[in-house]
Amino acid sequence: MRFVIRRAGFFVLTLWACLSLNFFLPRLMPGSPADRIIAHLHGAVSQATVRAIELSLGINNDQGIWSQYISYLGHTAVGNLGFSYSQGEPVSQVIAGGLPWTLGLVGITTILAFVLGTAIGAVAAWRRGSRFDGVMPPLFVFTTAIPFFWVGMVLILIFSVYLGWLPAGGNTSQLAVPSFSAGYVGDVLVHAVLPSLTLLITGIGGWVLTMRNNMVTTLTEDYVRMARAKGLSPARVMIDYGARNAILPNLTGFAMSLGFVVSGAVLVEYVFNYQGVGYYLLNAVGYDDYPLMQGLFLIITVAVLAAILLSDVATAILDPRTRTAG
Amino acid sequence: MAIPVTAGPSEPAARLIGAGSRRLTALRRFTQAVRANRKATIGVVLMAIFIFVSLFPGLLAHQSPTAYSSDITAAPSAAHWLGTDNIGADIYAQVIDGTRNVMILAIAVGALTTAVAMVIGVAAAYLGGVWESVLSFVTDVLLVIPIFPLLIIVATYVPNAGNIVLILVLSFTGWSYTARQLRSQAQSLRNRDFLLAARVRGERAFYVIMVEIIPTMTSLLLASFLNNALYAVLAGSGLQFIGIGKSDNVSWGTTLYWANQNAAWTTGRYLWFIVPGLCIALLGVAFAFINYAFDEIGNPALRPLSAAKVRKAAEAHTGRRASDGSRAS
Numbered sequence: 001m002r003f004v005i006r007r008a009g010f011f012v013l014t015l016w017a018c019l020s021l022n023f024f025l026p027r028l029m030p031g032s033p034a035d036r037i038i039a040h041l042h043g044a045v046s047q048a049t050v051r052a053i054e055l056s057l058g059i060n061n062d063q064g065i066w067s068q069y070i071s072y073l074g075h076t077a078v079g080n081l082g083f084s085y086s087q088g089e090p091v092s093q094v095i096a097g098g099l100p101w102t103l104g105l106v107g108i109t110t111i112l113a114f115v116l117g118t119a120i121g122a123v124a125a126w127r128r129g130s131r132f133d134g135v136m137p138p139l140f141v142f143t144t145a146i147p148f149f150w151v152g153m154v155l156i157l158i159f160s161v162y163l164g165w166l167p168a169g170g171n172t173s174q175l176a177v178p179s180f181s182a183g184y185v186g187d188v189l190v191h192a193v194l195p196s197l198t199l200l201i202t203g204i205g206g207w208v209l210t211m212r213n214n215m216v217t218t219l220t221e222d223y224v225r226m227a228r229a230k231g232l233s234p235a236r237v238m239i240d241y242g243a244r245n246a247i248l249p250n251l252t253g254f255a256m257s258l259g260f261v262v263s264g265a266v267l268v269e270y271v272f273n274y275q276g277v278g279y280y281l282l283n284a285v286g287y288d289d290y291p292l293m294q295g296l297f298l299i300i301t302v303a304v305l306a307a308i309l310l311s312d313v314a315t316a317i318l319d320p321r322t323r324t325a326g
Numbered sequence: 327m328a329i330p331v332t333a334g335p336s337e338p339a340a341r342l343i344g345a346g347s348r349r350l351t352a353l354r355r356f357t358q359a360v361r362a363n364r365k366a367t368i369g370v371v372l373m374a375i376f377i378f379v380s381l382f383p384g385l386l387a388h389q390s391p392t393a394y395s396s397d398i399t400a401a402p403s404a405a406h407w408l409g410t411d412n413i414g415a416d417i418y419a420q421v422i423d424g425t426r427n428v429m430i431l432a433i434a435v436g437a438l439t440t441a442v443a444m445v446i447g448v449a450a451a452y453l454g455g456v457w458e459s460v461l462s463f464v465t466d467v468l469l470v471i472p473i474f475p476l477l478i479i480v481a482t483y484v485p486n487a488g489n490i491v492l493i494l495v496l497s498f499t500g501w502s503y504t505a506r507q508l509r510s511q512a513q514s515l516r517n518r519d520f521l522l523a524a525r526v527r528g529e530r531a532f533y534v535i536m537v538e539i540i541p542t543m544t545s546l547l548l549a550s551f552l553n554n555a556l557y558a559v560l561a562g563s564g565l566q567f568i569g570i571g572k573s574d575n576v577s578w579g580t581t582l583y584w585a586n587q588n589a590a591w592t593t594g595r596y597l598w599f600i601v602p603g604l605c606i607a608l609l610g611v612a613f614a615f616i617n618y619a620f621d622e623i624g625n626p627a628l629r630p631l632s633a634a635k636v637r638k639a640a641e642a643h644t645g646r647r648a649s650d651g652s653r654a655s
Binding site: 010013014017018021025026137138141142144145146147148149150153154156157161209258259262263266267270271278281282285286288293294296297300301304305308 | 365463466467469470471472473474475476478479480482483556560561563564567568569570582585586591592596599600603604606607610611613614615618
């Protein structure tokens, strides 16, 4: 219980740190965001417009910076993230439009990468010295070092341009109407294949390598030798005695990997014009749309924190030691 | 720099001269360790090539990487080995001249993040109390906040970011993981006798940290330098690829940005993005392989086994099990 409270406290503080970054970054950096937005409007802008723009950004020079800060926190707490002028709708609506796509893409791909990577790593360590173990680790060291966006470009070249099997970008075909028909769902899936493959290729290596290294250490433990000596089937020893214990550091590493996955998602959505959170983030950057940028950064942080919380819970279920250690 | 020594013919020479000199003996041991490990060999050779190119780009490319010409998006030819880009500049020259910027970015960020992590991680563990709580909190927050979106936002507030801004931003955000590793390492040392002795001698905190604690972490620091350099190559190129940073900076990421802007794959100019991307991948592989090789040299349990060794180990194992069994009965 103490463990849960401490983690929850940490997440609240982290969220607060993220909101403060959002608030203070534009104010610390040279040049005012309002000036840049005004520069986009090309031409004479009345004093009243300048003031309106500043107010919409939460800049109110009549108030002190701290009372602006308090009102910013208050607005965010009730879900008022401001208005995105580049998209012409409230920030919360832009997020609602983009988030499901990103969650679907990143969520499914991360789980796939975790399951596949952990399995490959476990088997490589189990069959240590085999040809499988000779080829796999160096191969995955290589895949972790290639840039996401480049993998995406090469996949487009092979599967879209050269073979013509899969679409090169977009969430769906241009004229597709959202519905629960087989045709629409199929269309969505076909468009998701290349982006997820990109994330999978670059993301799987980390899981394979850490799992192999953990498993190599775990397999030398006495309880594994004991299980072998009892004459348990090799599959049972590998999965229940080896993998179950070796997987724990991998679960903790989940938190570390999420930042990696999110950065990959941003780049992959950019390459494939996949209209998720990362796509809108880069769009917002292009238009100096600060409210949208801040809202998206906030929601990405919340999503990552939620996923870390889930991995904490999973670790606590699998490993009784974390429950008592607090 | 010991690296060029591995490039074949000079190695026996080093062995001859090294007969009397202790420094050269260490060099020879390093060379042997690198040659014995296949990953290390590949990593070091790749790295030597990139270092050479970044030091002497003029030997390999004679054209300007940024000069306008009327020959735009030309196909590869004898004059332009990789073709030209949308302003008619030579892409081969961009790849060669861009190497230096990428190498500077990688080495600077690797060194800076490691230094910051060292100061913060070790200070947190050594000072204890409130300092430890505050520094650990900052480290942990930075660890879970999605860094890449943060990088994008920070970089947009600094328009036309050149290499130096990129280095500072990447270093400022990239130190947290290393700091956490170093902190737990330093915590495990806290109550060792040699540190207690130093404290009893009345040494100052700064002396204890620099002279007593840091030297025990050399391998961790080296690994973190290599890791963070790899991170810098990937994140820096990623930022340049999405158009953040100066668009006329000669760098692999920038070349890729222009290739993407001009949809190089639809016009058949494949080499425009394949070559710079491959360079990023190979430099990344060089850092990663050297890192894994050091890991394997330091921790023999992780080394790949040859089939013969496995058989021998298995025989030894069954043999021992049999003898264990006889003893038990």
